[in-house]
Amino acid sequence: MSHTLKLYNTLTREKAVFQPLDPNNVRMYVCGPTVYDYAHIGNARPVIVFDVLFRLLRHVYGDAHVTYARNITDVDDKINARALRDFGSKIADGSMSLNEAIRAVTGKTESQFQADVKALGCLEPTHQPRATDNIPQMIEIIQRLLTQGHAYVASGPEGHEVLFATASMADYGQLSKRRLEDQQAGARVAVEAHKMNPGDFVLWKQSADTEPGWAASFVFEGKSFAIYGRPGWHIECSAMSNRYLWEEIKDRLSPQGKARPHQFDIHGGGLDLIFPHHENEIAQSCCAYDTDVMATVWMHNGFVQVEGRKMSKSEGNFVTINELLETEKFGGRKWPGEVLRLAMLMTHYREPIDFSVKRLEEAERLLAKWPVAEASGAEPDESVLEALSDDLNTVAAIQALHALAQASHSDPDAKARFAASADLLGLLPKPVEVDEAIAAGIDALVEMRLELLKAKNFAEADRIRNELAEKGIQLKDGKDPVTGQRVTTWELKR
RNA sequence: GGCCUCGUGGCGGAGUGGUGACGCAGAGGACUGCAAAUCCUUGCACCCGAGUUCGAUUCUCGGCGAGGCCUCCA
Structure with missing residues (x-):
């Protein structure tokens, strides 16, 4: 590996070089959602942040050498309360059992969570164990x-x-x-x-x-x-991290890995989980297995605020991922998943982040300037890797990415590295699917306009341009660097 | 009360003991029939006070301000 990965460790309150217990089996556990209600934008932060880390680890150590477990908490008193609230009458009249009601709540919430997280461009973890299965x-x-x-x-x-x-x-x-x-x-x-x-x-x-x-x-x-x-609240994480990151993998571990039984590399989650949740996980795991540490590195992301204030239901500024994606509740419009993801990564993961309409608009503007490209086997750029290797400095990584995007206007090689780098961050702009027939129609209009321009019929040419613009199609005129001829391309406005 | 973060230009936001990243927005320009896109140029900053230092935005202490945890919460 060419880069030294440094991570900030809450346990030591220092940034240090990351040394996996077994480089062939890098193991990470992140606390996932309690599935009783829609995931909110605060829940989205650790999911996105540790997705970037997962991608980086896979790049450094190889896809097959990283195991990432993120739990689904499906036993919790909040879930019980929700089941009684939503299905209380059915339970009362005997048409539904308590367990069925609970499964209805957790099943629906979990699939919603999976859909939300997918829209945010996150890879699926290796394991997503449910508490009730453990x-x-x-x-x-x-x-x-x-x-x-x-x-x-x-x-x-x-x-x-x-x-x-x-x-x-x-x-x-x-x-x-x-x-x-x-x-x-x-x-x-x-x-x-x-x-x-x-x-x-x-x-x-x-x-x-x-x-x-x-x-x-x-x-x-x-x-x-x-x-x-x-x-109790904490025990599931001790049980599941041990099962998926030790018990089921231990036979494959190197001697160094085997020498540290029941331990794994990285444990992540939100800042608010440090106490009591993670503290108690450590207590349970270390005492049960007689180890010094549960995980080598503990990473915690900062809080999310909304428009400068703490997000809470009583403040009325509680925003779910789904509302951002599908409704016009925040800023009077819907927001694409990539915009939400980029907006989240524009701040270092340990800093508090203020989620605001302005911030989303800026992310969208930035994204609109990036080229659409395929990740075609090129390596991510050094500048991006270097930034990420420094305790996941996504801010610097995005700026490096932006520089690559600008360079790609004139340099196909930079474009390939941009694509690979953007893919590493999960931010590769997806080509907008356009029906072939429609695309051919647009191409024909573009041709027609070019002919009109040659004839200096500007009024008619502008009419075509305006009509297309109204349909959300933006024409871009450029000059062929060799011939000096006008070259027109088009894209769907994002 | 205890523990813990943070305070940088209009906005976002890294970083550093010694002429002040970068992005967005703004301004000016090039290109264009005009736009858009693209390219070039550009203004604006490090909460307050004291200390350490030849020199602090960067270190130390104090203050002020914002926030988190200690109770379900990412």
């Missing part, structure tokens, strides 16, 4: 934690719970740099009597009849506990 794996980790004295069974207000014992982990808080004592000083953690420590969190929780649940039995202090219940 319940046995979660139960297994929880039992490990119980056996090793890192968890306990307690009786809470809603029945039995298995809780993680934060005090049992010497360096709990390493990612967020929080100390348990400080948390207690804040007194904002609800004191719950059944917890040994206020920071202890749920691994497994007993379910009522109106809640989804799975049969599980745990052994704690020599006694057996059968708890029909559901997993």
